[in-house]
Amino acid sequence: xxxxxxxxNRISFVNFLRNTSTLSIKNFAVSQNxxxxxxxxxxxxxxxxxxxxxxxLPKGKYYGLGLNELHRAINEEFGNIVRMPSLFGxxxxxxxxxxxxxxxxxxxxxSKPYRYSFEPLKYFREKIRPDVYGGEYGSMASEHGDRxxxxxxxxxxxxxxxxxxxxxxxxxxxxxxxxxxxxxKRDLNKQISNRDLNLWSLESIANITLDxxxxxxxxxxxxxxxxxxxxxxxxxxxxxxxxxxxxxxxYYHTKAFKEYMKVNNDLLNIVMNYIEETIEQTRxxxxxxxxxxxxxxxxxxxxxxxxxxxxxxxxxxxxxxSAITGILYCLAKNPEKQEKxxxxxxxxxxxxxxxxxxxxxxxxxxxxxxxxxxxxxxVSGTSxxxxxxxxxxxxxxxxxxxxxxxxxxxxxxENIFPQSSEYLPERWTREQKCTHxxxxxxxxxxxxxxxxxxxxxxxxxxxxxxxFLINFLRRFKIEWNEDDLQIQSTxxxxxxxxxxxxxxKL
Numbered sequence: 001x002x003x004x005x006x007x008x009n010r011i012s013f014v015n016f017l018r019n020t021s022t023l024s025i026k027n028f029a030v031s032q033n034x035x036x037x038x039x040x041x042x043x044x045x046x047x048x049x050x051x052x053x054x055x056x057l058p059k060g061k062y063y064g065l066g067l068n069e070l071h072r073a074i075n076e077e078f079g080n081i082v083r084m085p086s087l088f089g090x091x092x093x094x095x096x097x098x099x100x101x102x103x104x105x106x107x108x109x110x111s112k113p114y115r116y117s118f119e120p121l122k123y124f125r126e127k128i129r130p131d132v133y134g135g136e137y138g139s140m141a142s143e144h145g146d147r148x149x150x151x152x153x154x155x156x157x158x159x160x161x162x163x164x165x166x167x168x169x170x171x172x173x174x175x176x177x178x179x180x181x182x183x184x185k186r187d188l189n190k191q192i193s194n195r196d197l198n199l200w201s202l203e204s205i206a207n208i209t210l211d212x213x214x215x216x217x218x219x220x221x222x223x224x225x226x227x228x229x230x231x232x233x234x235x236x237x238x239x240x241x242x243x244x245x246x247x248x249x250x251y252y253h254t255k256a257f258k259e260y261m262k263v264n265n266d267l268l269n270i271v272m273n274y275i276e277e278t279i280e281q282t283r284x285x286x287x288x289x290x291x292x293x294x295x296x297x298x299x300x301x302x303x304x305x306x307x308x309x310x311x312x313x314x315x316x317x318x319x320x321x322s323a324i325t326g327i328l329y330c331l332a333k334n335p336e337k338q339e340k341x342x343x344x345x346x347x348x349x350x351x352x353x354x355x356x357x358x359x360x361x362x363x364x365x366x367x368x369x370x371x372x373x374x375x376x377x378x379v380s381g382t383s384x385x386x387x388x389x390x391x392x393x394x395x396x397x398x399x400x401x402x403x404x405x406x407x408x409x410x411x412x413x414e415n416i417f418p419q420s421s422e423y424l425p426e427r428w429t430r431e432q433k434c435t436h437x438x439x440x441x442x443x444x445x446x447x448x449x450x451x452x453x454x455x456x457x458x459x460x461x462x463x464x465x466x467x468f469l470i471n472f473l474r475r476f477k478i479e480w481n482e483d484d485l486q487i488q489s490t491x492x493x494x495x496x497x498x499x500x501x502x503x504x505k506l
Contacts, residue, residue: 039395044094046083053087056245066489067240068380071095071406081393089119089250093402094392099416101392102405103443106450108388113453114144116383116402120242120249120257124264132268137304140456141311155308155456158296165459166356167292171207172464173354176200176471182217183503190476194325194499198229201321202313204464208457209312211292212278224270231267232317233494238263240490271310312457318492319378320461323447324468325485325495326376327369330423331473332480332501337425341368342473349470359466367425369465373447375423376485378492380408382449410444476503 047055055062062070074082080098093116096102122142125133133139138147140155158164179200183192202225203216214225238260242249249257278294297305331338341364348358383404390397397403412420416438417427427436448455455461472478479502486497 037394038391041083041396041398041401044081044083044395045078047078047085049085049087052085053246066487067244067491068406068408068487068489068493070244071097071381071409075406075409081395088246088248091402093404094397096392096403096405097409098393099410099413099444102407102410104390104392105384105386105403105405106443108386108390109384109451110387111452112145112149113387113451114385115453116385116404117144118142118239118243120260121239121264123249124261128261128265129268132272132303132306135301135303137301137307139307139311141315151304151307152452152456154300154304155297158293159456160459162459164293165463168208168460169354169356169463169467172204172467173352173471175204175207175213176467177352178217179203180471180475190503190505192501192503194321194495195229197321197325197499198317199225200468201317201324201464202229205313205316205320205460206274208293208460209309209316210274210278211294212274212281214274224273228267228270228313229317231263231270232314234263235260235267235314236318236490236492236494237488243491267314268306268310271313272306275306275309315455316457316461318494320464322376322378322493322495323369323373323461324465325499326378327372327465327469328472328478328501329480329485330372330375331368332478334423335477337368337423338473338478341365341425341469345470345474349474354467354470362466363429364425365466365469366462367428368469369462370428370445370447371423371425374411374417374445376487376493376495377408377411377447379447379449380489380493381406382446407444407446415439416441416444472503474506476505478502479504 054060057063062073065073074095075097078095080096081101082095084093084095086092096105118141125139125142137151137154140148140152143151179196183196184190199216203214206212206214206225214222216222216225238256241247242257242260247257248254253261275294279298294305294309297308331341344362344364348361349355381404383402386397386399386401386403389399392403410416414420418436418438424436443450448458448461480500481502482498482500485495485499488494488496
């Protein structure tokens with residue numbers, strides 16, 4: 001058997017891994033010279049525990065860095081692989097910045113991938129709110145193994161069904177039209193900000209998740225909804241603090257940790273109140289909502305509906321708003337691409353109504369969305385606990401090792417994306433793909449994650465972005481007259497500073 005994979009020019013372990021779950025390095029069918037070249041796990045470049053703590057303290061090398069800046073600094077100092085020590089209850093883990101290692105990791109995951117847990121979030125759900133999360137079904141965000149698999153298999157047929165996504169096209173179109181009217185009525189300068197886009201995102205996701213409108217485009221926004229947007233932002237910022245930076249929360253609950261638990265609790269309570277209101281409103285007359293997502297989840301279990309609503313709205317509001325911000329920014333800075341997209345949209349849609357069948361004829365729209373998320377991905381990293389013995393960057397990685405990879409670093413690498421600093425939607429179209437992509441991006445471009453643990457709401461996120469761009473570009477020219485877009489990197493990448501798009505009526 002030839003041990004070298006001709007496709008990617010590396011040792012191929014796939015066939016071996018499928019046949020056994022107890023491989024050790026001596027089991028690999030490699031030549032004697034190749035086996036000698038594989039280095040030990042202990043030889044991986046590493047940082048000492050004491051030094052790592054110092055680097056996160058004030059004036060330390062990593063102090064105050066966002067997640068992208070942190071991983072870029074580690075990559076520049078240690079290269080494409082580094083071993084991080086166990087610290088304050090966190091396990092030892094590998095940080096990998098090699099795109100072929102990322103492919104090896106994801107090719108060899110099991111049907112129930114185990115990723116590094118959001119441990120403070122898991123603590124909140126198990127210890128503070130077991131009334132919601134302590135039952136038969138757990139959260140997809142913080143669970144693993146059989147417990148995760150059980151809820152995922154229940155939710156997939158509902159959330160990933162194309163007909164279910166199509167069902168919400170008309171309502172998302174109405175929401176986006178109402179949002180445009182809200183902007184035009186409110187602002188004579190016709191400008192939209194990051195906060196506006198968060199309102200649009202929350203209204204859209206609530207419509208999908210709760211089968212209801214929150215009324216966020218009224219003169220006075222809902223106090224609970226505005227609070228929810230703030231809570232979601234604080235959740236991601238604090239989540240990054242407790243998951244990445246050294247923290248003693250497992251031994252002592254600091255004021256900051258208690259505040260993080262309160263943020264989680266307030267967020268959960270708002271969503272639960274919305275669900276109770278929705279149940280009451282639809283008790284006697286469900287109408288078109290009878291077959292919606294919420295009602296189908298309620299038929300399974302009320303807590304499943306609550307868990308999915310919390311996860312969907314927490315994960316979806318900032319990520320979708322951030323993604324559309326990055327896409328709009330790229331189109332505003334590249335007016336020739338914007339005009340090309342507008343021509344495609346106007347060719348397919350001549351009336352305010354959206355014909356679902358016409359979405360299949362919008363390849364450049366999908367390309368613009370992909371390229372925008374390459375430039376400004378809403379999420380940067382991924383993690384797995386290895387299911388088998390593997391080899392990364394010529395180092396042996398034993399089964400059960402936690403691995404963090406950072407695909408956002410791949411998005412600007414010329415070996416994967418030629419002319420990576422240019423906004424080229426054409427790289428995602430059939431006629432130009434071979435020119436602008438050097439290899440398959442299945443394991444290198446991961447805006448929604450990978451495999452069975454990929455984002456369960458990805459089809460709805462794409463629907464929201466497609467409908468938004470269709471509505472705006474057939475009515476306005478999008479301009480950006482501010483300084484360059486700035487991004488705050490937490491567990492999601494959040495636009496900051498003066499986010500302001502100007503709309504010019506066509």
